[in-house]
Amino acid sequence: MTAPEPLMRMRLRVEQDIFTVRQLGREVARAVGMESQDQTRMATALSEVGRVLLAQGPHADVTFTAELYGVPSLQVTMAHSAGGGAARLAEQLQQVGRLVDMMEVDDGGPGTTVRMVRRLPLGAPVLTPTRMDEIRARLARHVPGSPLDELAVQNQQLIAALDEVRAQRDDLARLNAELEETNRGVMALYHQLSDELEETNRGVVALYAELDEKSVQLRAASEAKSRFLANVSHELRAPVTAIIGLGRLLVDSSSDELTEDQARQVELIRTSATDLLTLVNGLLDLAKAEAGRFEPNWTEVDLKAMFGQLRGTLRPLATRPEVEFVVEEPAVPALRSDEVLLAQVLRNLLTNALKFTEFGSVRLGVRRSGAEVEFVVADTGTGIPPELHERIFEEFYQVPGSKPISGKGTGLGLPYARRLAGILGGGLRVESVPGEGSRFTLQLPAEPS
Ligand code: ADP
DSSP: OOOOOOSEEEEEOSTHHHHHHHHHHHHHHHHTTOOHHHHHHHHHHHHHHHHHHHHHSSOEEEEEEEESSSSOEEEEEEEESSOSOHHHHHHHTTTGGGGSSEEEEEOOTTSEEEEEEEEOOTTSOOOOHHHHHHHHHHHHHOOOOOHHHHHHHHHHHHHHHHHHHHHHHHHHHHHHHHHHHHHHHHHHHHHHHHHHHHHHHHHHHHHHHHHHHHHHHHHHHHHHHHHHHHHHHHHHHHHHHHHHHHHHHHHSTTSOOOOHHHHHHHHHHHHHHHHHHHHHHHHHHHHHHHTTOOOOOOEEEEHHHHHHHHHHHHGGGOOOTTEEEEEOOOSSOEEEEOHHHHHHHHHHHHHHHHHTOSSEEEEEEEEEETTEEEEEEEEOSSOOOGGGTTGGGSTTOOOTTOOOSSSOOOSOHHHHHHHHHHHTTOEEEEEEETTTEEEEEEEEESSOO
16 A cells, blocks of 8 residues: 655754644644644644754655545654664653653654654545545645744743643642532441441350350250169169069079069059160160260270171061061271271161061171261161151150051160261261152261361
């Protein structure tokens, strides 16, 4: 693409030409669509560069061009006949450079060249070759005024600039006043908020103190309950055991023969006392677990051996041919835990499963799950309604209407099992669907800390 034809050329020779270039600069800037402030900027830049250039040599050529095809802009080149001074000149013109978008000082060609570019505002009329011709014709008609005229124009510009500065100062004062007012408002709000915050804090602190006190009381009450249960059940155990023993003596063949009625009544006393002993033992165990009396004896538990024992001891309970009793081969060979407590939990879960399963199967398995080992006791028994899944872990709670197929319950087995699971560093959970069966999972850490 060829460079566009210049809009205007002129040569600076004498000092008066500085006024001319200034006037011309403003005219060209106006003609290509720059706003008044930009016109003044351009004019000032040209007269300043012209002044500096003339001080260094006899003459300088000024060329005005406009960019039509790229970013619309006005370009002015001022070529000075003497070369070699670009670096110094650039330093001298540093301030002036701020008046335009780009200023280059360069030693190429016959002398030093100063090139300035200023972009046209977005709203400026589009520059077309035809419009460029019109601008050229208009500029050619332009007759530069005298230095006095230029002075008058400059004065007017100065007055306009002063007015603007005054208006800006007034604006600033108004803004400051507004800002001060806003600040006062913000400060008031801040004080109010910090007062409220302080009050809320005081409330929260008081609440925490109360909460602390309540939890101390709660702990004391729970300890008192455990102590009471432990003492009562301990005290009950001896007389109940004695009643069972005496009952056995009464029905013994070496004792006096009893009437049929008497024998039935003694048997009733014996079974009731046995139930009572089971209850007392359960309560004692639970109280001990709650009071933290169990200190686990951590050893490497051989699960294969433990599963074998469970299979053997529980087989006599699984007498119904309709229920398949399966203790799987353990998929995890060993685990660091307390053998007695772990066996107690599993026995408890298996006994429950056998008690509540009429058909199908009761199954014990173990598997590794990440950093945990999971023991699963699954049955196809009566199942437990979902809303009672947590309640069955409460002391003495039994699902209303659920009747064990064999034996009786106290409602203490699951709370005890969950306590033990906790003591072993794990947990006990249930999934169950009424009519389909239940699945109890004892989760223990593979490596207890
Ligand atoms: P219980 O001595 O009555 O078995 P638990 O605390 O062991 O006491 O269980 C509480 C209740 O949870 C049981 O009475 C029973 O209603 C229900 N339950 C426990 N295990 C099962 C199971 N495997 N299938 C169905 N119901 C169960």
